[in-house]
Each structure stands twice: as structure tokens, then as C-alpha cells.
Amino acid sequence: MIGSIILTLALAFSIISMIMYFLNYRGYKNTLNYGRIAYHGMAVLVIAASVFLWYAILTHQYQYNYIYSYSNNALRDLGIFQLLSSFWGGQEGSFMLWLLLTAIVGIILQSYSSKRGDLEPRVMAVFTLATSFLLVMVSPWFKNPFEYIWVTPVFVKIEHINSQFLNSNVYPFIQSFFFTDQSSNQGFIQISSDLVSQLKQAGISVNQFIIDGKGLNPQLLNFWMQIHPPILFTGFSMATVPFAFAIAALMKNDYKDWVKQAFPWMLAGMGVLGLGIMLGGYWAYEMLGWGGYWAWDPVENSSLIPWLVGIAAIHTLLVQKKTQAKGGIGKYAKTNLMLCVLTYVFVLYSTFLTRSGVLGDASVHSFVDPGMIIYLFLLLFIGTFTLLGFGMIAFRWKTLNENIKDDESLLSRELGLFTAMIVLIASAIIVLVGTSAPIFGTAVDTYFYNEMHLPLAIIIMFLNGISLLIKWQKSDANELIKKSTYAAVGAVLFTILLVIFGGVREIMMIILSLTTAFSLFVNLDIAIKIVRGNFKMLGAYVAHIGIALFILGVIGSAVYSEEVTVDLVKGKPVTAFGYDLTFTGGYPIENNTKFAFNIDVKKGNSEYQIAPVMYRSEFNNSIVREPAILTLLTKDIYFAPLGYDEGGQTQSQHSHNHISLEKGASTEFEGTKVTFVKFNMAAETMQAMSEGKDFQMGAVLEIEKNGKKTETELLRKQIDGKVEFTSFESKEMNLKIEMENLSAGVIDIALSALDGSETQTTTTQTETNEVLSVNASIKPFVNLVWAGVAIMVIGFFIAMTRRLKESRIVS
């Protein structure tokens, strides 16, 4: 309740702040302070609500549906951060995280904008519109993380209920909330407001009643999943800022300062977002075991689109800033406004794709259908910001047309940067079209993205090298050729080496390697010159070196990856890629919850040990496989476990007449009719089931032969965890009935004649070896993928510090 009240108050503060800032912009001088106070009030409340959610997670308050659904007691054993990260395990919490980070970014933005002329009221009025929408999203009417569990009746596993309350002798009302699942024989208690009021009468709080939660998918229990969402959402939050600056400029109809003011935010935001996207890729590589880091999955793609648009904007923002020096609003003013608007609109579109359920069948990690109302609200969210952005641009179109006339020459850096923007936008359009296809009931194969991006990457890499050698305005062709000689020769040599020793043979790959190496050498050359001189100018070159290394890593790891599936018999070495692989045995890890399989990897004198992991997860009752990665300097060897056969002797008997009977059904055997009448379950059984204690259940059968009827009860007994079944024999009827299984609604029985007249028992015995099946693959230079992105991000931040200084200069 407290959480919901805090969030509702925060929403009120956010709206008040927006109104006050807007009024200040319209000329009411005294409302500025109210706007500031309201904004900070909102931010404090949002932080308080987040702290409260963390507190509730730490104290295991399962009366909140969100905490029951995404947290549990076992997470505590994995470390406090693991438990705290269940904050963003589900939809409600990730909206909450986004809101929290946006509120914090806003505090910095408020201070930043208050020091830069009359910027604050306009920027903050737009920014608080965004926070208001996010606050509506987590408000009690939508995706509220503080919703109580009984608001929409939920089935809670019987193991998650405090067993002392399951005694139906003491608490008879529990019985009517007990359910079982037919297929898994799992007991549930339905938590509804009805049950809660009855519990209250009995003096039991919901928090006492529900003592454990469902927890997180084990594949999310990973360091990378703790940091990937906060970083990604920081990037999302920061993308709000250039949007706010663009609208602020349009409101004032003054386009001189906004470019340099928005520039450091755009650089930092895209740096953070890029890092967040990469961490997601690294998580997939390390955890999911399919051997790659990028699957063109809609969820990955949808965060890539705003990043590509933002990167495109950085290039043309640079041109506008540079050309402003000659007076006027500078080149590409309209383009830049549109790109800054689009960056945030695509962040919202990304949210829409992954949260609205439209991608239901298309993506592994998209959330399940959240309902029509959320769908419509997300549409309203995107619609509002799209209309606001493009509406304002259309409104100011005439002023924006007063552009400077002089045209750039073919060999100008302006044109190089403009072309870079176009190519990046082309990439964004491709990803957008492919990703949005499922909305229209179709989908594209991943080769759509790969084949489209190959020529794009070649152009990007070429531009990446050449445009940094071209001067602003006009460059001399001869001078350019002279300057690029070293890099071009270096690139050709590098590519020849790659073709001869690296086995690169496809023509497109050779061209891509050539342009990438060219870009790398050009940027390295300039960077080395700069390091001796002015360090702060280094940003762009470092970022470009990073992207060139990244592309080289992609060429190596994606195109020249080899894989093989091997069966490793224990103790017998198998050779793959020149390495001797020996499976030496499995051993339990992490309190016997998981099983690691040790493999010795040997080549010449170097010997390594790696251990992929497999286990059955209680979370979803499925087998989870975790790959093991052997990271060497020039390559990774990636081992994804496929299966394990423990071998030994297996015995199987086939003879009896096996049959499954549903309740009320009957079967005929040698003239005898057997009917399954009902189950027989004692009151304490339910409680015993929940505690995992021994319990006993019976199935009542009616047997009819030659008009004579008898009834018998076959029992399923559990003694010290071991399940036994009783059987029925009748000499008179020459019949033996053995129970083989009992599950909710169905029993399995075996019928046979006592004298063995109708059947013969056959026993088969087989002996097998202990075998581990793994998919092993070589990923050449995959390290460059991570290193490249990391270097690129560093470049963004170097550039950001330089642009931050420039943004303080008032023109």
C-alpha cells in the first residue's frame, strides 16, 4: 500500500512540475521554483519507492504479486546482489527501474540546464512529460510493482505455503482453495481476496501464509544479467535528453545553442546504450549456449534501432555545430531535430515491441501478453511523443528552411559525415523493417539482416577511414591520396595476410576486411599523432578504432567459426580442431544443485580444463545447459553440452497388460471388468504433500467377473521418499492388478493372469558407456568483439568530456 501511495504522489508531483515549468516558459516568473521543488519531490519519491521495493524484496514480502513472481528465498543464498536484481526481473520492475534512472538523469539535467541560459523551463517541461508517462505506467492502474497478490487470483505452489496453515482440521476453509494440476500432480493454493479475508479472520497475515516465491529463471542468475538491464535503461533514460533539447529549441525557435548543449548527452547516452546492448550479447554468449552473441532477435534489435539512429545523429550534429561558426543555424538543422526526436521515439517503440505482446510468438525473451489496456497506453505514449516532435518540426518548418546556401564539395568532411548518417539510417531502417514484420504476421530469416549489412558495413568502414582524412569544406584530391597511402598499403598487406594465413576466401569478406583494416590504420595513425598532442581530441578516433576492431571480431567469430558435435566417452580422447578432448567425469557443484562435466583440452604442451554444466532446474522443471568457454588469445573454444548418458546397466521388463484409467473409466481383461471408482485421500495428506513428507493415497477399484463384484483399494505409499505401490491378487478370478503410477485424475495399472497363462515375461539387459555429448566450436578473434565495443564506448566518453566543456560556452 505504501509503495502505491508513494508512486501516486510522485505522479502528482511530476505533473505539477511539468505545469509549473511550462507556465514559467510562458512567462510566469515565480513558477520556476515550484517546478524545481516539484521535480525534486518527484525524484525523491521515486527513489523512496524503489528503496521500498528493494526493502520488500530483501525482507521477502510475498504479499506483493511482483515479489512472489520474480523473487524467492533461494536467491539470498546466491548473494545479496542476486536478490536485489530481482527488482528488474519482470515487467513491472523494469518499468520501475527505467523510471528510477530517468528520475536520476533528470536531477543532473535540471542542474545542467539551469546553468545554461533560459534552457531549464523548456527542457524540464518536456522531460517531466516523459516522467509522467512512466509514472502512469507503474501507477496502481497499470503495471504496479506493489500490487497485492490477491488482486487477480493467483495459484501459488503448495511448497510456497507455510505448511502449518495447511492442516484442514484446524483451518477447514483452506480445502476450498486447494487445486491440483492434472499432468504434474502439483498442488496449488489459489490466493484470492476471499481467502485473504478468511485468513485475516483466523489471524494469519498473507506474509506469514506465503513463505517463498517463484524466483527467477536460472538463466538470468548471472552477473551480466545483474548489470545489463540497469545500463541499458540508463541509456534509454539518457535518450530522453536530446529529445527534450530538440523540443526546447523548437519552442524558442532558436537553434543556435541546442546542438552543443545536446551533444555531450547524446554521446554519453549512446555510449551507455551501446555498452548495455553489448552486455546483453555477452550474456547470451556466455549463458545460452548457442554459441553466438547476436541472433537478430526482435528484443535485441529493438534496442539497436535507437542506438543506430542516435549514432547517425551524432555525425550530423557535428556538421551543424561546425557550420554554425559561420553564422546561421548551421547545416542539417532539420535532419538533426528529426534524428533526436526519432532516437527517443524508437526507445519507446522498442518498449512497445517488447512489452505489448505484439511479438508474442517471435521472440524468446519478449514478455507475455500484458493486456489490451497496456497495449493502448504504450501506443498513446509513442503517439504523444511522435506527434509532439514532428508536430513542432512541421510548425517551425519555414524558419528551419532558412538554411545556409553554400554547397559542400564532393571531397568535404561534411559530405562524408552526411553519408555516414545516411548509411546508419539505412541500417536502422533494415533492422526496423525486419523487426516490425511480426506485427504483420510475417517474419524474416536472419540472413535478411546479415546480407543487408554486409555491403553497409563495407561502406561504413570505408567512410570511417576516408572521411577522417578529408578536411572540412574542401579537400585536395592529391593531398588526400598522399595522406591515405600508408593506411591503404597497410590495409592491403593486412588483407593479403588474412587471405593467405587466415583462410579468408569470399570476395565480400575480403573487401570488408580491406575497408575495415583501412579504417583501423587511418584512425590509429591519427590517434597516435593526437596522443602526442591534444588528448581530448582523441574521442572520435578511439571510437572508430573500436568499431573497426569490432567488425574484425565479427568477421572472425561469425564467418569463420567452425563447429563439431562429439560424443566423449569417459576417459577416451577425441580429437577436434587439433585439440585432444577427454571427458574425465562429472561432479556436483553449488550444493549439489548443478552438475559440471570436466573436459581436459590438450594440444602439444598446453593443457586446459573446462567444465560445461547441466542441471534440472526446479524453476521450470527443465534441463538447463550452461556452456564452458576456453578463452585463448586469438580464439575462444566454446563447449555447449548437449546431453549426458551415465551408462551402466538398464533392465526392462515387458509382459503385462498395461493400462491407464481415468476416474470413472473401466477396462476389460480376460472377462473381468475393472472400474476405477475414486481416489481416497486423507485430510493430512495435503499437508504432508506440501512438506515433502511421506504420504499415502489410494485408488478404489471395482472388479466384476461373472456377475460378482468386489471392491479393492490400491495404495501409493511413500516411505522415506521412496514410492511404493500395492497390488491386488485374486486366485478365484485368476487376476493380479499392480498399480504402477497414480497422478491426479489418472492411474496406471498392470493386469495379468495369476497363473501366467496369457503372458511371458521378457527381461532385456543393456550395458552402455558413460558418454557426454558436446557441441564444440572455435570462435576466432571473438575477443575483438568485446574489446572493440569497449574501446568504442571509451571513445564516446572521451568525446563527451570534450563536448561537455564546449557546451558551457555561451554564444
Add this chain to the structure above:
Amino acid sequence: MKNKYVFGGIIIAVFLVLMGYLFTQSNIEYVDDFNKVMSTEKTVKATGSWVKEKNYQIDNQNKTFSFFMADDHGKQMKVIYEGAIPNNFESATSVVVTGKYENGYFHAKDILTKCPSKYEEQTTNSSL
């Protein structure tokens, strides 16, 4: 002559044409009617559910994983996937397989499983 429009225009035009072509080539339709899946020769994304009663088989020799899938009308088909059983498969409520129907089997090159988020979907009230 405005260089930027020539440059930008050419690049965008070339890529739009390329994209249009590749889009129709790599286009995969979602089909939830298995009669249609069986009659078409194109690669499709067939959506349905796993027939639990028929279980699944893992063939260690050929490294394949096979199971039966049913559509909403109860029409069943056998699916063979070259690879390991996907994580979460046992608890999946619906399955999306990408591939082609040939020689009496659906040859899947990709399996995507959707898991229930709430227990309502799998819980039925049995009167024990």
C-alpha cells in the same frame, strides 16, 4: 548540384531495392494450420503445442530431437530438430518451429518455446 542529395539518394535507393528483394526472399510466414504447413514447400514458422502424451525422443546417434506437435484443430505432425532439446521445452505451453515439411516430417531448424507466466494456464481443477 547538391552533392548530398545525390549521395544520400543513391544509397537509400539502392538499399531500398535490395531490402525489398531480400525481404520477399527471406520472408517467413506464421502458420497455425498444419494442413497448410504440410501442403506448402516454403519455409514457415508453424505454431502449435507439444503433444505431451506422445512424449519426445532424443536420438543420440543422429543428434536429433523429435516430438509431435498439434495445431488448434488437433491436427498433428512429427517434428524433427537437429540439435539438443531446448531449455524450458518440458514446460512450454506453445511451440513455434521454423522449417519445412518434407517426407512426412517437419524439419525444424529452429525451435522457440513459450512458457507460461502464470499457473492459471496449466492448472485445472480436479476433484480429488
